[in-house]
Amino acid sequence: MSTMQRCAACRRLFRVRAQVRGQRYCTARACQRVRRKRWQRTKRRTDPDYRENRARAQEAWRIRHPGYWRAYRATHARYTEANRAQQARRDAARRLAKMDVSTAFSPGISGIYRLSAVDCGDLAKSDAWTVELTVLSRA
Numbered sequence: 001m002s003t004m005q006r007c008a009a010c011r012r013l014f015r016v017r018a019q020v021r022g023q024r025y026c027t028a029r030a031c032q033r034v035r036r037k038r039w040q041r042t043k044r045r046t047d048p049d050y051r052e053n054r055a056r057a058q059e060a061w062r063i064r065h066p067g068y069w070r071a072y073r074a075t076h077a078r079y080t081e082a083n084r085a086q087q088a089r090r091d092a093a094r095r096l097a098k099m100d101v102s103t104a105f106s107p108g109i110s111g112i113y114r115l116s117a118v119d120c121g122d123l124a125k126s127d128a129w130t131v132e133l134t135v136l137s138r139a
Helices: 030-048 048-064 068-075 077-094
Strands: 004-006 013-015 111-117 131-137
Touching: 030 048, 077 111
Parallel strands: none
Antiparallel strands: 004 013, 111 131
């Protein structure tokens, strides 16, 4: 007799296969897609070799298909507009600023500060940091 378990993606009961140790997802296509996405996300976060290999593969693809995204945006106007609107909402929520603009902190005040990294989700720029400045003492 086989056991039943709830799918980690769709939450429906499914029959666990004895051949698949630790099975957490049913065989539905959508659930298998979720399983692969979660595995890839974890792998990218925890395995530097995997992350580097993916980056090289993506770069090679971009080189082989130089005009792909420009052509895609030109033929999918509704998608492009929706994406721009989403990005504008994400930017507004994060209150991204230009590198040389700051209204919350005046660099003219000398003192000792603690610079702490703050996680604000996925930023579009990989070289940008969001930080919190804590005044330790004023000079």
